[in-house]
Amino acid sequence: MKLFLLVLKNIRRNLLRSVLTGLGTMVLVVVVIMVWSILWFLDEQTKEKTSNIKAIVTERWQMPSRMPLSYAPELRAGAARKPEHVRPLDSMTWQFYVGSTEPNRFGRETALFIVGTQPEKVLTMFDDLDTLPPDSPDRQRLEKAIQAMKTNRQALLIGRERMEAINKRVGERLKVYGMSLRGVDLEFEIVGVFPEGRWNNLAVMDWEYYNAAIDAYKRRPGVRPHPMTERSLSIVWLKTPDTRSFTAVASQIAASPSFTNPQVKTETLASGTAAFLEAFRDLIWGMRYFLMPAAVVTLCLVIANAISLSVRERRKEFAVLKVLGFRPAHILGLVLGEAILLGVVSGLLSAAGVFVLINVVFGGLKFPIGFFGTFYIPVRAIWWGLGVGAATALIGSLAPAWIACRVRVAEIFARVG
């Protein structure tokens, strides 16, 4: 305790240096936490689960995946044809429609990326939305919007950012001009907004509305068959309770005679994501093995510098302490304690600050990597901040602390006298 008070006093003595070191630690911890948050999220997304597995069925060879809509019923049933076949717990279809709020312009202020699906599946299949507590305000708002979609075929559920980008509000109507499929223009009424998070830029419509629009388009005279009309189904999502049932469903689909042109493949969402992220392999590698170490090394150096400066200035004082009976271990503890206290406090403050700043003020970290556009700082980052602060402080102060505790009393006083 006494030692702790001494440590505190020393930190306060050269307040300017302590503050500079603390600030340096804080900004560098910010980099570490941001990069770490992105890597952690990507790792989580590609980690295979053992229960409640999401399976993703897509066209086997081509990307982007395009399957006939006629595949939908059988795929949603997991291609279960016999009584002993395993059936998925839940399912949904994805049909992509890209449009613009202005007929001849396509840009950030006009573009809409809309998924046609079964509205109620938003509540049970969408990541993060399926785990909302039933009594949370987000969940209740979302349920209300889904309810509205069931009665209004032209209802549109949209992410907040996209809605703001096209300058619309809930309750407003809008016309969207088809970009992925020229000639198929749709009209919507915005009935709700996704809870803040990863769906901020997506929009969801009722698949029946979209498919009716495609049918009407096909019936127009002079329209030739187009891959986007003939094969409008992009993805089918299935939910299975465990690995065994996933494997069973996957092999049922593979064995089904219905899916030959085109062929389809079934994989877990995690492995699909991993394959997709493979394109960014080197970028992620660089973040993990270059950016992070560089930030950590810089941090260690800044701390080592600050501590060695203060040890150098206090050599005489350490000699006095030794004369007073302090053992080298005490002095070691004094210097390490000072560094680690500074590191822990700065790391914690920094992590808490970046958590609030990124998640609340900036609404997420914009870093487009494949279909992930925005990243959030997880709560656990607070502990990372603490850990990184403490660890780098320890590493950075080891050598100076060693020098401090090896101070030779006679030498120091000889120099003074």
Next chain:
Amino acid sequence: MTIANDFCVQLRGIHKYFFRGSERLDILNGLNLEAPEGEFLALMGPSGSGKTTLLNLIAGLDKPSEGEVWVRDQCISAMSESQLARWRTRNIGFVFQFYHLLPVLTAYENVELPLLLLPLSAAQRRQQVETALELVGLQDRMDHRPGQLSGGQQQRVGIARALVTDPALILADEPTGDLDARSAEEILDLMAELQRSLQKTIILVTHDPRAAARADRILHLDKGRLVDSLPVEPTPVRRSPRGSTRE
């Protein structure tokens, strides 16, 4: 305004005071002083008598609250700070108690420092530095760093540095205060010799009556005024509060 006179230093009606809160602290009280060209003047007085403040005023490092400071024909108390900086380079040489040499520079480089501010060629500088070091008898120690020199030798470098710009006035603040008796004696001999041969005006601030005794004239400062004569009492030589080498 220029006043023709034969004095090297002339102080007229100098007051120097500070305010601590509403209380006025008088350091110098209506002080007048005149030092003719070529005089070796010693200023004595107890701590807190205003010796250093007086020296600062003469060096243009501080300004009087009232009164004028003239050095030769210039009223330095009216000059701006940047004018003073330039003026000091050419007109004042300092000798300090703790030598104050730059520890990373050699004796030669330390002496050369003030010349760097003057429009001189490298060859001219070299000649002046060598002359100055020769005058103090250190021509064979030119490439030594201060840490490699004894206290007396360091002070000689300090004196060479004060001389090198050929200033009219040399101000010395306890130049022997940090030296043992023998080295102090040598330094005083050197200063007296230089004053004689080079006709420099020297103002020496000291506690030490033995040092003061070398001067042409001794003035005593007490409570901010010059007192003509005060009984000379031996005071102990001040000890160094810090090491001569850098930590």
Next chain:
Amino acid sequence: MTDIFLRNLGWITAVLVLTTVGLLLLARIPLRYNIRNLRVRWIPTTLTALAFTAVIALLTVMLAFVSGMVRLTQMTGHPGNVLIIDESSNDEAFSNIAASDVGDLVNLPGLVREGGRSWVSMETYLVVNQLLPHARAGRPNRRFLQIRGVDDVRMTALVHELGLQPGGDWFSSAGVREIVGPNGQTITAIEAVLGEGIAREMARDRSPEELAQAKSPETLLPGDIFFLGDRTWYVCGLLQSAGTTFDSEVWVKRSLAASIFGKNTYTTVVARTPDAKTAKQLCDYINTQYKKAAVRALLEKEYFTSLQETNQQLLVAISFVAVILAVGGVFGVMNTMFAAVSQRTADIGVLRLLGFSRWQILGSFLLESLLIALVGGVLGCALGSLSHGWTANSIVSSGQGGGKFVVLRLVVDAGTLAAGMTLALAMGAVGGLAPAWRATRLRPLEALT
């Protein structure tokens, strides 16, 4: 902010370099005074310079990555080429042009013609899944492979100005050849021409047995085989494609790709005109007057330039990170310089008494900080330069879907090094200013007591 920084990089560099040179010329306090002090205090000097080194090395590598992407997209495409895709797509990945519509495109005005043939390349660009049964542990078991099915491979090569590496050949008119399988049976293999980059990439995911028989452990070579879409493929040649986006493509006869992967439409028609001006005219003609097919035209150069959107996003992210790291480094150098100032108060006092002005003191300390920055920056640039020539996989995209998987080479060029040194000097200047300012505020006499 990042944009402003990058656009004015030249100016910022100039200002910093001029400041440094100016300080050097005007300084009356000799530089060796600073250098010797830095040497005496070698521990903080080294630690601070190393912190700079880490930051600048990282910046150099990150910028080298972006430069590599920029060079890739700049080097791909011919100024006389016009890229034709269907009118509702903004990328060839989503394009569909019916077979009946492409035939007329050879009659477009302004095309280069030789021996009665227009220089027009008919292509189907596909991204397909390649299963990787021998993928190493921890790696995905499939990859996205870019296939370009072409009607006439020689014409396509002519239009894109790509040649073959020695020892290879274009695929035959049938596009397939009989090869002897592992058990002595005859297999009809599909002939493919591979980009250099993808040939190296695919060589990494072979089984030990395949590797044992491979001509080279580093890359697939003509005569090697690989597996894709339930078929065996035969490498008949490698493209001289380094530095272009074609480096990551597999070229194959279009009719075969269509049947294997189930895509019967064309995606892309590339038409060659003699020069950029004619190309522009052809683009305008197609986009405004040509009504025979629902297509739109882009200058090929502009198309590849549009793929640089990814670079912009990356640059923003990199600059953001670099600035934060730099701020950390600034705090480091501030610590060092504040300590230097407080340790040298006596020096400062003497210098002031000798007649050195506040500005000269400021300049001297600023110069010292810049010296640390210079050393750290040069080391950082040198370390970062080691990344020159590394290959990396990435995606270039226009930010609106689509895009290309590419293999790029990191490029450390003069601009990258200038950016690195600029950031280093800026860090030194910013970090040195406050301590140098404090040095000028010291009162000379107080400094000496």
